Each structure stands twice: as structure tokens, then as C-alpha cells.
Amino acid sequence: MIKPEKTPILSQKGQIAMPYTWWVGNAGSRFLAALRDDARIIGNSCEECGKVFVPPRKNCGYCYRELTKWVELGNEGTVIAHTVVHFSFSLHPCRTPFAYALIKLDGADVGFMHVVRDHPERLSNNVRVKAIFRDRALRIGHILDIETFEII
Amino acid sequence: MPGSVAIVGVGQTDHRSHRPDVNGREMIYEAVQRALLDCELSINHIDAIIIGNMDHFESINYVDTWSVEGSGAIMKPIMKVSTGGTTGASVAIAAYYHVASGLFDRVLAIGWEKNSESDTTGAIITCSDPVWDRFSYSGAIPSLATEASAYMNQYGVTQEDAARVTVRDRGNAVNNPHAHLRKPVSIHEVLASPMLAYPIKLLDICPRSDGAAAVIFASDGIAQRITPRPAWIKACSVRHTYTWFGDVDYKQGLVSLQRASAEAYLRAGIKSPADELDVAELYLPYSYAGLKWIEDLGFCARGEGAGFVEDGHTDIAGKIPVNPSGGVLSANCIGATALLRVGEAALQVMGKAGPRQIPDVKQALATGFGGCFWSDVLILGSGRP
């Protein structure tokens, strides 16, 4: 039996299930281990252009050479730019309203992207903030071992 | 008219099952630095970059932008080219097009993969049509196994015949310090390895590797100043064919490879490939391909692949040495795999292949294979075309 031309159109559902395990690498692992074990933020710097990067990385993309000098950064910094998020979405790191902030940590030359969970309405650019770490038992070597930045 | 183009530098990582010490970007940096070192250029000399890897393997969908710190592309033109298994050959050919156009003088091609970071079969099935092929017929090993069973049936080829291809490639890998698997295997070990999907056993199929490759292309006039013996591109040919697996006629041979190689031979003026080519780096992802596809390349007549290999014609000292690097069966960082074929062929022409060097190579063949039975072919030579 040939179906008629006006047969209702069908659709099919599917999804790709892809678990990933990303290798953080040597440079990134040193950074995450410092968050986890010491509640400290570290970076590395380029001996050619002098830029201090955080998170640290294997090479300077600008000078295209390996980064070998490590520096300990303060856990405080200045907000360069921010946004307060009001819409809900399953991948947000915390409940709305919260802020995403570009933070220039003291001693670093690049911004550090993180969240301000509490009192986002009090946030403005140029305000000083401080990293608040999760309790030691909850820190696993992850960017969210820093639970939030808090307005000083 | 395209300008003449040559490969002047080749770099690759030491391929491994896992590279926990570097992330993907950092692994790319390693290969590019080695390529730059190989031809004594700095990243500042590079005019443009082509990069490729497998979609979904690392869940990085904007590889061109994400990779810039590792590729050296900050403030340079970079684009991603991704064609599945042929990706590595496609980035090479795209780099060739860029230089041959006359618009760029030095172009860097990069292929890379971190197979250890995901479920690669889960990723690779996304090459199949989601409605028609994915649920009823899917995965790299089953589709190759189906091809093999048709070929065995057609010519009376045995599992032992295929095992000789693994034995040859894995034996050659001993001479390649970059290969992932460098332990030789015997016919018996291949035959006794676990059956994955008949007739493919564990040692009939390529490994999953982490690794990256970088190859630098330069224009006529500049290439000769960079290196005294560049590897000139004599021909590139691409044939991408089926998208329905059921449309593949397994009894016709690998048609895309027949067509691509015929065109490349014509452009390079090659009439008898096994006699005129000095070495071949072939994308053979599984052992049976080493029998069937050399027929499609015209190394021997249809149905004679097994005898040709058994008689030693593809061995290092044979008529047409195949895969002195150890090939795909010894290292398979997929996005890099076909680029490694091109890079290894270039090293042979440049006389820089070290312990795996075939003496006095004037003409070399490299191939890429991927997706739904499609093929890329490159011919490299020591003489400027």
C-alpha cells in the first residue's frame, strides 16, 4: 500500500551522549592544585613581554614562547566589567540574580572571569573584590573551588 | 595557473595513548614549535594557518579560535577545516591552495586529536545520517568490517593475509620514535587478538592516540631559501563521495581512491605507480585496507593485494615501501593522522626521515581516508614541478 502524498510529516528525537574527561595539563594542574590545597591563586609570567597570566598556561600566545616563571597573586582584585544575570538557565553556576565579573587580580595583567553570588546589585566597575573559597573538604581542584568573589 | 608549492618543515608530537601533561592547545604548541624548528622559521614568518580535528572529540567546536595560543595564530588568519578522517589531508590541501593562489607565502597546516578525552565512537557516529544510518548501521569498526567481509568473499582473502599488513606496519614503527605503538607483533598475535566485529580483531584496527602534527608550506622562490631540499607538491586530488552507507558498492573497490589517485597520477605524469613511486604513506586504518586499497591505488591488479603484500613488495626493501613510519596502525591521533601521512612523505623526499628513511626518495605518495569511504591523495617530489 503506497501512502498518500498528504501523509503527516514525521520527526524523530535523538541526542548525542558524550562524556568528556579533559586533561588539564601541567600548568593548569598546578593552578587548580593551589586552589584546592592552599586556597591561593597563582599565575605565570612571560620573560619576553612581562605579562602575568591567570590562569597560568604553557606558553605566551603573543611571544610564542614557553612560560616558566611562576608568581603568587593576591586573592583580591578590581572589577573591570560585569553583568548581573536575571534569567534562569540550567548551566548557570548559581541561582539568579548573580553577577559574572571580569576581575583584574592584583599582580595580574589579564582579567579573571568569575562570579559574584551575593549582593550583585551593589556591584559596580572599579569596586574591590576578594576570592572566597569553599571549605577545604569541598575543594576538588576546580575553577569553582573559589565559591564567589565578595565585595570588600 | 597555480604557483608551485613545497613543504619546508614538519613537526609532530610523540604520540601516546594519553597526554595528561598537556591540554589540546598546549599539545598543538609542541607540534608547531617542532615544525618551526625543523625549518628554522619563527611564528612571525607564518602568514596564515589551517587547523583541523574531529568534530565532537574534545567538545571544542571553534577549534580555530580556541587554539590560537597554541597554533601561534594570534592576529593572523586561521580557519578550521574538518572532514572527518581525511581532516589531516584536507588541512594540507587547503594550505596548498592558499600558497598556490599566490596570496600567501608561508602557510602552516595543523592536525591534532586528544582521543583520550572522550568516547570516540560516540563522537564518530555523528558522521552518519541521524534518521537513516545512525540507528541501523553505525560506527567506524562495523562499517570497515562490512567492507572487509565483502572483499574477503570476493577474492578469497583470509584473516591471515590481513594480519601481514599489521605485522608490516607495526614492525616499521620500531624505527619511528614518534609512533604510539612501537612493539612488533606476529601473525599469530594478530590472529589471536580479541574479535571486535568480524573479521576485525583488536590488532587489525588502529589505536586511539593523543597527538598533533604541523606542516609548513611555502611558495616557489621562498621554499628554496628556507631549505635546500623542499618536498614539492606535484598533485593533490580529492574525491568525497557517498553519504548513504548503503550506496557504497563494496565490490567496486574503494572508488573514491581509484578516482583520486588516477587524477593525481595523471597530473604528476605517473603511469606505473608501483615502479615510479619510491615510497607510500597510506592512511590504512585497518589491516584489510592494506590489501584492498593498494589495488585501488594501482600498485597491483584487483584481487592481487594479498599476494603483493605476502611477496614483500610493500616492505621497506620492496618495490614500493608502504608506511615506513608504522602508519595508522601504529599511531592514530585522528585529526593529525592524514597530515602525518603527508608530513612523513615530505620527510622522505627531504631525506629527513631518520631511521625510517628510504634511500633516495624522489617521489612519494600520501593518502587520507575518512567518513563514508572518501579519499584524498597527494604526490610529493624532489623536483620543482
Ligand SMILES: [Zn+2]
Ligand atoms: Zn610574552
